[in-house]
Every structure is written in C-alpha cells, then in structure tokens.
Amino acid sequence: MSAALPRVLRTSSFRLTLLYAGLFGCSALILVGVIYGWTGMYMASSLDTAIDSDITELEDSLRAGGHEALTAQVKERLQETPNGPMFILLQDPEGKVIAGNIPPSHGGEGRFDLKVPRINSPSVAIHAHGITLPDGEYLMVGVDALPRRAMHKLIVRVFGWSSAITLVLAFASGALMSAGLLRRIETISRTARDIMAGDFSRRIPVRGTADEFDHLIASLNAMLERNESAMESVRQVSNDIAHDLRTPLTRLRQRLELAQRRARSAEEWQRVSDGCISDMDAILETFGALLRIAQIESGIPARRFAKVDLSELLRTMIEIYQPMAEENQQRFTADIASGLTVWGDRELLAQMVANVIENAMKHSPAGASIGLMTIQSPTAIAVTVIDSGPGIPAADRGRVFRRFYRLESSRSKPGSGLGLSLVEAIAALHRVSIDLTDNSPGLRFTLRFFSSDQRTLAGDRLAQHQTHVVSMTIQRWHSRLWAKRRGAGRESAATKGTASGRD
Amino acid sequence: MKILLVEDDGENADYVANGLREEGHLVAQVASGAEGLIRAVGDSFDLLIVDRMIPGLDGLNLVKSLRAAGHHTPVLFLTALDGVEDRVLGLNAGGDDYLVKPFAFSELVARVAALGRRPRTTAAETRLILLDLEIDPLSRTVRRRGQLIELQPREYRLLEYLMRHAGQVVTRTMLLEHVWDIHFDPRSNIVETHISRLRSKVDKGFEAQLIHTVRGAGYCVRSPA
Numbered sequence: 143m144s145a146a147l148p149r150v151l152r153t154s155s156f157r158l159t160l161l162y163a164g165l166f167g168c169s170a171l172i173l174v175g176v177i178y179g180w181t182g183m184y185m186a187s188s189l190d191t192a193i194d195s196d197i198t199e200l201e202d203s204l205r206a207g208g209h210e211a212l213t214a215q216v217k218e219r220l221q222e223t224p225n226g227p228m229f230i231l232l233q234d235p236e237g238k239v240i241a242g243n244i245p246p247s248h249g250g251e252g253r254f255d256l257k258v259p260r261i262n263s264p265s266v267a268i269h270a271h272g273i274t275l276p277d278g279e280y281l282m283v284g285v286d287a288l289p290r291r292a293m294h295k296l297i298v299r300v301f302g303w304s305s306a307i308t309l310v311l312a313f314a315s316g317a318l319m320s321a322g323l324l325r326r327i328e329t330i331s332r333t334a335r336d337i338m339a340g341d342f343s344r345r346i347p348v349r350g351t352a353d354e355f356d357h358l359i360a361s362l363n364a365m366l367e368r369n370e371s372a373m374e375s376v377r378q379v380s381n382d383i384a385h386d387l388r389t390p391l392t393r394l395r396q397r398l399e400l401a402q403r404r405a406r407s408a409e410e411w412q413r414v415s416d417g418c419i420s421d422m423d424a425i426l427e428t429f430g431a432l433l434r435i436a437q438i439e440s441g442i443p444a445r446r447f448a449k450v451d452l453s454e455l456l457r458t459m460i461e462i463y464q465p466m467a468e469e470n471q472q473r474f475t476a477d478i479a480s481g482l483t484v485w486g487d488r489e490l491l492a493q494m495v496a497n498v499i500e501n502a503m504k505h506s507p508a509g510a511s512i513g514l515m516t517i518q519s520p521t522a523i524a525v526t527v528i529d530s531g532p533g534i535p536a537a538d539r540g541r542v543f544r545r546f547y548r549l550e551s552s553r554s555k556p557g558s559g560l561g562l563s564l565v566e567a568i569a570a571l572h573r574v575s576i577d578l579t580d581n582s583p584g585l586r587f588t589l590r591f592f593s594s595d596q597r598t599l600a601g602d603r604l605a606q607h608q609t610h611v612v613s614m615t616i617q618r619w620h621s622r623l624w625a626k627r628r629g630a631g632r633e634s635a636a637t638k639g640t641a642s643g644r645d
Numbered sequence: 646m647k648i649l650l651v652e653d654d655g656e657n658a659d660y661v662a663n664g665l666r667e668e669g670h671l672v673a674q675v676a677s678g679a680e681g682l683i684r685a686v687g688d689s690f691d692l693l694i695v696d697r698m699i700p701g702l703d704g705l706n707l708v709k710s711l712r713a714a715g716h717h718t719p720v721l722f723l724t725a726l727d728g729v730e731d732r733v734l735g736l737n738a739g740g741d742d743y744l745v746k747p748f749a750f751s752e753l754v755a756r757v758a759a760l761g762r763r764p765r766t767t768a769a770e771t772r773l774i775l776l777d778l779e780i781d782p783l784s785r786t787v788r789r790r791g792q793l794i795e796l797q798p799r800e801y802r803l804l805e806y807l808m809r810h811a812g813q814v815v816t817r818t819m820l821l822e823h824v825w826d827i828h829f830d831p832r833s834n835i836v837e838t839h840i841s842r843l844r845s846k847v848d849k850g851f852e853a854q855l856i857h858t859v860r861g862a863g864y865c866v867r868s869p870a
Contacts, residue, residue, distance in 0.1 A: 426747060427830070434829075446730060461799055462825060466838045493829045500833050561832065 150320045159316025163309055170308075174301045178294060185290035186269060190253065193271045196228070196283045204275060212275075216241045225260055227286035229268050235278035244284065256284060267291070326355050330362070342370045372440040378545075379436045386546050387425060394421045431560040435545070438490065438567040447599055452482040452523065452591075453516075455492055460514060463499050470503060473511035479518055484591045485599040486572045494568040497561045498527045498587050506531030506584070523591045530584040539578040573599060646761045647671045647689070651681035651707065652696040652723065657746075661694070661723075664750050665757065678702030685711055690718055692760055697724035697735065705738045712739035719760040723748075732828065751816065751862035758813045773808040776868050778847065778855055780808050789847065799824065800843050807856065807866040816863035840864055 150156060204212040216232050220243050231242035239246045244258050251272055259265040270284030329346060336344045345366060346359045401414035460476045467474035484491070502512050510530045517524045534542060541547050543566040546559040569576050573595035577588040648665060652658040653676045662672040673690075675681045678701045685693055685707075693711075697704040708720050722740045724731065732743045742756050773780040777790045785801055787794045796804065803824045807815060817836045821827045825835075844856045857865045 430830075458825065461797075462827075462831075462835050462839075463833075465842050466833055466835055469838050469841075489828050492827065496827075496829075496831050500831065503833070 150317050150324060153320035153324055155323050156316045156320040159312055159319065163312030163316075166308060166312070167305055170301065170305060174297060178297055181293050181297065182290060185287075185293060189269045189285050189287065189290070190271070193253075193269070193283045193285055196230075197271060197273065197281065200230075200281060200283070201275070209277065209279075213240055225263065227288070229258060229270070229282075229284035229286075231280075231282040231284075233280040235280075237280075240279070242282075244282070247282070255287065258284070330359065337366065342366075342373060375436050375439040379432050382432055382545055383429070387428060390421060390425050390428075394418055394425070397421065428560065431564060432545070435560065435564050435567045438564075438571050446487055447485050448488070449483050450486050450488045450491055452484045452491070452525070453478055453480050455488065456482075456495065456514060456516065456525065459492070459495050459499060462496075463503065467503060467512060471508040472503060472506055475511065475513045477513070477515040479516045482516060482518065482523055484523065484572075485596050490568045491572065494565050494572075494574075494589070495525065495527075497565045498589070501561055501565075502527050502529040502531065502585070502587065505529070510584070521593055523593075525589045525591075527587045528581045528584060530581065533580060533583060533585045534578060536580070542578075543576075646691040646757070648673070648692045648694060648757070649681065649684055649688070649690045650674045650694045651676075651678065651685075651699060651704065652694070653677065653699045654696070661753065664753070668754055668757075670757070676700075678704065678707045682707050682710055685718065686714060686716060692757060693718055693720045694757070695720055695722055695740075697722055697726055697731070705734065708739045721756060721760055749816075749862075751814070751859075752818060755814045755816045755819060755863055759810055759815070759819065773805070773811070775808060775811050775855060775866060776853055777851075778808075780805060787847070789851065794846055796843075796846060800839070800846070803839060803843055804847065804866075807864065811866045814859050814863050814865050819863070 200212060200215060203215045207214075213232065216230050219228065219230055220241060222228075224243055229242075229244050231244040231247065232240045233242075233246060234240055237246060244256075247256075251274065253269070253271050256268050256270050257265050258268050267287050268284035269287045269290075270282055272280065272282040274280055326349075333344050333346045345363045348356050348359050348363075350356065397414060397418060401411065405411050405414060456476075456478045460474070460478070464474050499512070499514065506512060506529045512530075513526075513528045515526050515528075517526065543562050545563045566576065568574075569589060573592070575590045575592065577586075577590065579586045579588070648670050650658060650662050650665075650672055652661065652674070655676070658674050658676070662674050665672050673684065673688075675684055676699070678699045681693075681695065681699070682702060684690075693708075695704040695707060699707075702710070704722060704724070708722075711718070711720075719741045720739065721742045721744060722735045723744055723746060724735070725746045732745075735743045741760055744753060744756060771781070771783065773782065779788045780786075781788075782805060787796055787801065787804060803820065806820065806823050818830070820836050821831075840856065840858075844854075848854045848856055853869050855866055855868070857867060859865050
C-alpha cells in the first residue's frame with residue numbers, strides 16, 4: 143500500500159476531493175464569520191438592555207430621592223457585587239469618585255468597552271454606558287462581557303473541530319474513492335497488458351452495476367472482440383496459405399525440376415512453361431479469393447454501402463449465365479420481381495449471386511434445370527437459386543462453406559473450394575441469411591435480405607480502419623508471389639489470358 | 646507510342662519496359678513520383694504507366710497533380726492494391742485504367758494499346774465500319790453486307806466495344822469490365838460463351854471471319870489476313 147499511496151494521492155479523483163474540501167472550508171469560514179459577527183451584535187445588545195435598565199433604575203431613584211438616594215442605591219448595589227459582574231462608577235462634577243467598584247475615569251458619554259483591573263483577580267473586559275446626570279455628576283454602569291467572549295470562543299472551537307474532521311474525512315474518502323477507481327483502472331490496464339502479451343481472448347470484467355465504467359468497459363470489450371476476430375481472420379488466411387497453397391506450389395516446383403532434368407527441345411520447354419503459368423494462375427486465383435474473403439470478413443467499410451437495384455443486378459446475372467446454361471444443355475428459368483432494392487456493395491452482391499449460380503450450374507448435369515427467383519414478403523426479400531442436380535446431403539450442408547471444403551462427389555470438378563466461403567463472407571457482411579434446403583431433387587439455395595437488417599445497414603456508417611491494415615499485410619505476400627510469377631512468365635512468349643489475382 | 650513508366654521496383658520496371666519495347670513502343674523509365682511528375686509535365690508522352698506505391702510523391706498524388714496542372718495524358722495505374730475501393734480511388738484521381746499485379750503481360754499490352762487509341766474514339770463517330778460489317782452507334786443497328794443483324798443489348802455492347810478497338814487485342818477482363826461492369830473474375834467462361842454466340846450471329850454464313858480469338862490473350866476484331 144505504501145508504494146500505491148503516492149499514486150492514490152496523484153489521482154485526479156483525489157485532487158478533486160481535496161478541491162471540494164477546500165471549497166467547503168472557505169464557505170464554512172464565511173458562515174462562521176457571519177455567525178460570529180451576528181452573535182456578537184446580539185450579545186452586545188442584550189448587555190445594553192441590562193445596563194440601560196440599571197441606569198433607568200438609578201435615574202429613577204435620583205429623581206425620587208435626590209443625590210443621597212442615588213448614592214445609597216449605588217452603594218447598596220456595590221455591596222451585592224463588589225467584584226463584578228456588575229460595575230458602577232459615580233463621580234462628582236470634579237471627577238472625584240463618590241462610589242464605585244471601578245477606578246476613576248474621564249469616561250466618555252455613550253457605550254464603550256473597557257478593561258477594568260480587579261483586586262486579586264485578572265482584569266476584566268466590560269461593556270459600559272456612561273451618562274452625565276442633570277446635576278453634573280457622572281454615572282457609568284458596566285457589565286462583564288464574559289458571555290460574549292465565551293460565545294465567540296465556543297464558535298471558534300466548534301468551527302476548528304468541524305473543519306479538522308471535515309478535512310480528515312475528505313482526505314480519507316478521497317483516498318478511498320481514488321483507490322477504488324485506481325483498482326478498476328488497474329484492471330483495465332492489466333487486461334490491456336495481458337492482451338499485448340498475446341492473450342487475445344482476455345476481456346475486462348464488468349462489475350454489473352451499469353455505471354459509467356461498465357459502459358466504457360462494454361465498449362472496450364466490443365472493440366477487443368472485433369479486433370480478435372479480425373486477427374483470427376488473418377491467422378486463418380495464413381494457415382490456409384500454409385496448408386493449401388503449399389501443395390500446388392510443390393507441384394509447380396516438381397514440374398520445373400523435372401523439365402530441367404528431362405526437357406530436350408524448345409517445344410518441350412514451351413509446354414512446361416505454359417503448364418507452369420497456368421498452375422501459377424490457379425494459385426494466384428486461390429490466393430486472390432483468400433485475400434478477398436479475409437478483406438470481407440474483417441469488414442469492408444459500411445460507408446461504401448449504397449442502395450443497389452437488386453432486380454437489375456439479378457437480370458444482368460441471368461443475361462450473363464443464360465447462354466452458359468444453354469451451352470451446358472441446362473435449362474435456366476427466372477422469375478424476378480421488379481423494383482427490389484437492397485443496401486450493399488453492388489460488386490460484392492453481384493459476386494455473391496454469381497457464385498451461387500455458378501455453383502448450381504457446375505454441380506448439375508446436362509439436362510438439369512436451374513432457376514433464379516425472388517420472393518418478397520413484408521419482412522424480407524428472398525433470392526432463391528434452385529437446381530435439379532444431386533443436391534447436398536443434409537449432414538454436409540454446414541460444411542460446404544468451409545474454406546477448401548469440397549464434397550467427395552465434386553472433387554473431380556475444377557474449382558478452388560472457396561466459392562461458397564466467399565458467398566458466406568459477403569452474406570455476413572450484408573447481414574444476409576443463407577438457407578440450404580432440399581429441392582428434391584437438387585438444392586434450394588436461399589439468400590434472405592431482412593428488412594430490419596436493411597434498415598440498420600442504411601443507417602450504419604461505421605468506418606472500420608483495420609480492414610485496410612489487414613489487406614496491406616496480405617498484399618505484401620501477394621507482391622512476393624508476383625515476383626515468382628514474373629520469373630516464370632519471362633520464359634514464355636505466349637502468356638495466358640488472364641491475371642487471376644484480381645478477384 | 647511514347648510511354649513513361651513510373652515504377653520503383655527495378656526488376657519489374659525493366660521487365661515491363663523491355664516487354665513494351667519489344668512491342669515497338671518507346672519507353673522512358675523513372676523510379677520516383679517527383680521525377681515522374683517532372684518528366685510527364687516537361688515532355689510529351691502518349692501514355693503514363695504509374696505504380697501506385699512509389700517513394701516520395703505516390704502514384705495517386707502524381708496523377709492528381711498532373712491533372713490539376715491541366716495535362717490529359719492517359720494514365721494506366723499498376724498496383725498491388727486490389728481492393729474495390731483502391732480501384733475507385735485510382736480512377737477518381739484521374740487514372741484511365743487500372744491493372745492489378747500480378748498481370749499477364751498480354752493484358753498490359755492490350756490495355757496500353759486501348760489507351761493509346763482512346764482520344765480518337767471519343768470523337769463523335771457516326772459509324773463503325775469494318776469490311777462489310779457496319780455499326781451505327783446512334784440507332785444501335787448492325788448490318789453485314791447491308792443485311793440487318795438482330796442483337797440483344799448486351800451482345801450489341803460487346804460488338805461495339807470490339808469494333809471501337811478493331812485491330813487491337815481485347816482481353817477477357819477488359820470485356821468483363823467494360824461490357825458487363827464486372828470487376829471480379831467469374832470462374833466460368835462467360836466471355837467465351839458470349840463471344841461464340843456473337844460470332845454465330847455476326848460471322849456465321851460469311852466467308853470472311855471478323856471475330857478472332859488470340860490464343861492466350863483475348864479477342865480481336867479485324868479483317869482476315
């Protein structure tokens with residue numbers, strides 16, 4: 143604790159507490175000043191009343207019995223209180239003391255305070271009133287001002303104690319509060335350090351009090367969640383690259399080594415380099431698809447989303463794929479409602495639909511029929527692609543979206559095993575739900591755009607910065623592969639038609 | 646064609662420059678953005694090939710500065726950035742075309758040729774004529790030997806694009822981009838299918854075949870040699 147104490151004292155909450163204690167002290171001081179003044183005035187006026195009634199009484203006896211009566215009255219009084227608290231002084235016009243328990247004075251008229259020395263006891267402060275009587279004699283009556291002094295002393299003592307207690311309490315509560323806040327902040331910063339040390343699954347514990355700290359922690363945890371999934375997606379890509387690109391790269395290398403040992407003629411070399419370039423294109427295509435999935439999964443900025451004319455997009459798809467179906471001797475029918483719009487990225491949505499259609503066409507035999515239709519309900523727009531091919535067994539339906547997953551039955555067909563992974567990633571980005579059902583025979587592939595999600599997307603303008611960082615990292619590997627490909631390409635005069643890294 | 650290549654990766658720059666020289670172009674090479682801008686402003690080139698990521702002034706800003714200075718030399722961006730957004734940024738900055746690394750060299754050659762022809766085709770051309778094939782872009786009608794050929798709208802766009810680049814090789818990706826506005830690579834051979842349908846409408850029954858497949862590169866509309 144001794145090490146933590148200076149930190150506690152340095153916290154902003156502690157300083158704030160001290161500031162408040164100081165402010166409280168100042169206001170208390172003003173209050174005490176006012177009370178001090180007012181009680182003083184009140185005490186003085188009550189002393190005055192007592193003095194005045196005495197003076198009136200003495201004047202009365204002067205008026206009634208003359209000089210002798212007054213002197214007797216004064217002497218009688220003095221007998222009762224020779225040493226206070228009442229003090230009286232009666233002087234003749236020459237200033238000689240006639241009677242009194244106060245030393246002679248040139249005493250003025252009116253009210254004043256006076257210090258009176260006493261025999262065998264300390265001098266006393268009195269509050270007095272002096273008047274000149276009609277016959278020229280001077281009369282002064284005073285009262286010990288002790289009650290006023292005592293009251294003032296009491297006030298000062300009460301204030302002193304209460305201020306001390308307040309300050310101690312403020313100090314203690316400030317320290318306690320700061321220690322509490324410090325503990326919560328320490329939890330956050332410890333979690334941050336753990337995460338930096340590599341434990342990405344760590345989250346900051348919430349206390350459940352729904353206070354401002356819980357609110358902040360919930361936001362931080364959501365951010366950590368997002369970052370972790372973005373990192374996970376990068377990790378996934380590197381794993382995929384390690385596992386699934388190594389095989390074709392090995393094959394490519396073997397092919398070149400074999401040619402190096404065996405190829406005799408220029409034609410043979412030409413054939414090998416053609417083969418290598420097409421191998422390389424396939425690898426780059428896979429790589430490009432992985433890159434794109436990673437980009438999409440880590441979240442393309444939703445601010446790029448715009449209203450997309452889904453009907454027009456689907457019609458374009460039909461226009462593109464109809465002739466292909468005819469060539470495959472498949473029947474392609476369509477039933478598209480007009481005026482359907484959704485929020486999204488047109489290019490990605492086009493690719494999603496294209497992949498689903500291509501999937502249906504690729505896995506359906508000649509003579510099969512393929513259909514693309516839309517069904518609009520109040521809650522959702524459903525885009526359904528049906529085929530009359532072999533379908534997907536119910537047990538495998540969840541697995542077809544995995545990267546590089548290919549059904550046993552379709553391993554002989556060309557394809558990277560990434561088409562549906564890409565569909566799933568694009569769908570997730572657009573909050574489109576995917577539903578695979580039996581079309582008996584064949585597969586019914588439904589993409590549902592729920593209107594509630596569409597409203598959210600329309601209002602969603604979250605900028606997601608990490609997308610760019612992720613893609614930049616991956617593109618560095620991309621460039622390295624490019625360097626290899628360039629080497630292979632130079633050997634060949636006839637290069638292949640496409641750069642497949644595009645998609 | 647006189648081409649300025651702005652690319653900092655020496656090996657890649659030499660590869661591209663030498664390849665283009667073999668194609669008969671004059672190629673000047675610079676390795677930095679600032680140098681590129683000075684050369685592009687000071688000398689008259691027919692085409693700039695600019696890498697997006699170059700030291701100093703990057704490709705995007707180079708082209709922005711160039712356009713701001715009132716130069717309209719066509720620009721082809723080369724880049725390893727292939728996000729959709731990157732392409733849009735490149736074109737918005739004033740680039741005319743965008744090619745993502747790695748690319749097939751034939752793709753680069755085709756796009757360079759297409760950009761070189763650009764200014765002439767933007768002029769109002771009332772008719773595109775090749776041998777006995779005639780296209781009227783205003784009424785969107787196609788005639789061969791005076792005989793009207795019925796084409797679907799997309800087939801017409803495909804043919805018009807090929808005709809505007811008659812004599813040049815047009816790649817599959819160029820067709821996907823310009824005819825279908827598709828910027829990803831569909832697995833299936835949709836371009837091949839559509840070309841073969843177009844061929845059956847335009848070339849079938851005529852002695853002179855006009856739509857040619859260039860092996861490993863793309864397609865070309867030209868008179869038979």
